[in-house]
Amino acid sequence: MIEGAKWRRWVYFYIPLSVFIFWLLFPFYWMLVTSVRPDRELYRPWMAPNYTPFWTAHPTLEHVTDLLTQTLFIRWMLNTLFIASVSTVISLFCGLLAGYALSRLKFPFAGSLGTGIFITYLVPQTLLFIPLADIIRNFRLGDTPWALILTYPTFLIPFCTWLLMGYFKAIPRELEECARIDGATRWKAMVYIVFPIAVPGILSAGIFAFTLSWNEFIYALVFLSSAEEKTVSVGVTSELVRGDVFYWGQLMAGALLGSVPVAFIYSFFVEYYVAGLTGSVKG
């Protein structure tokens, strides 16, 4: 907290914070307003006398009902949920084991292996999708959820591994040694001692991985073609923009509903997640 006179607190704290929050939340507000605005207000020219860009006089749920009944939006949500969950579980599992091994076990080339994993994370997806598309075609997985479930871990596993590696390193080695003297095998010491202590780290890795796959765009765009296989991010943008016609109301409703699950998960685990990122292990 900022010490000193009241005005200092306003100038250095409240005002910058308010500007920041406004900046951050305005797009969401815009999304909300647009999604409940009737079409006749949406397409009203800006010089019209009753033009009200920042609020609406006649809110309607028509875009939302349209989105849910006239489009495959629910299907897309389910697709995304399935793909994001499965790829998160796979990545988290691999990341846990890899992160533990790289931070705790001594084996030849452990250091360079860790760096190697990190470098794969740095290869841009916009390049990687070309060879991956070839692989997906060879395995005849195109236009199935498995195309994404198997490609998302290419960036999720390095991410989880690195986040968890840092977290495991912060857990005192003695805890595990003590468990092993107490009668646990290395595996049991890992499962009963290290993982429970690393829960904040594991949760934040999971949340991040889930968000990354939920929001992923380019692989989903390239590997999926039929409308009913699409994920939210691709479905909304490709099916609700027809030619040069933008269905703004539905687009915004789709964007809003599409971000709800992620926002929900974040708010639910926020405490763990902050602890996970700041890496605090209390002994």
Next chain:
Amino acid sequence: MARVVIRNLNKMFNEAHAVKDVNLEIHDREFVVLVGPSGCGKTTTLRMVAGLESITSGEILIGETVVNELPPMDRDIAMVFQNYALYPHMSVYDNMAFGLKMRKFARPEIDRRVREAADILGIEDYLARKPRQLSGGQRQRVALGRAIVRHPQVFLFDEPLSNLDAMLRVQMRVEIKKIHDRLGTTAVYVTHDQVEAMTLGDRVVVMKDGIVQQVGDPLELYNAPANRFVAGFIGSPAMNFAKVGVAEEGGTICAVGDGMRLELPPRIAERLRAHVGDEVTLGIRPEDLYLASGDGADGLSFAAVVEVVERLGSQILLDVKVGSGAMVAAVEPTVQAKVREHLRLRLNAERLHFFDGRSEIAI
């Protein structure tokens, strides 16, 4: 209960030779303390006994079994760590029960043992708490409790008291001693604190640079140190050292150093006869120095100038200058000494130590 035998134990960390040819036999029910400055290999030795560190060469036996290749869980030992190493996500009860659960003890037996250990250590009231809700002393008790419940063959302690404040350290030291007397379990205790080593150990092993310097009961180390290092390490305040030349003058063996000339009585002189003409190190403990009355014609006193007077209550420590060197004398609390005062100190010839100038081995 079991004995622990260490034979020709060596440990290399890449190029660094951390433990060199350690041989040690720890008897059943004995309390042995490994002591030495940091980096002397004492903790590494303990960790090799625990199975947390691989053995480069040599052999460790617990009971009659060679345990070189046994994983820690199969060695039937319990270890107390310096930073307690309590499992932060478990209650005190679960912390103590963990080892028993891992070994598939029946629930009533686990409960009985945990409560018994909690009773011994006086932590019954905290059983439901998490480690972070405990003070340092309480945490250390839980760590002890976790070792006790297992009824292991050997207790291993790795500097368990170094994270506690001075008062608590003394209190826990007594408690560890009591617990050992009560349970009689063989114990190996590592510390860098020579007071802890002297008070706790049935026998004390002094180590330096990976080599065992001396093994003996505390008084043996104190009264007859094997070399200059042990002499300086054991005892507080530390032993005074002075370089002296050994000379024979008219049948009397003399030790001549900077600011002192001692005529040694025949019994002491015998030990030095072979070193006439050599330079040796003289060692005298602060408590073996007295204020001399008279002019020092007995040949066992020397002039000194007081530099600092430290009043400890039970005794007074005089930091004095002798020639160009410094010494500490522990004198009676009734002594009136002032800074810069010139006085004469007399030493107890029976309690003089001499160390070879080059090898530093006791003469």
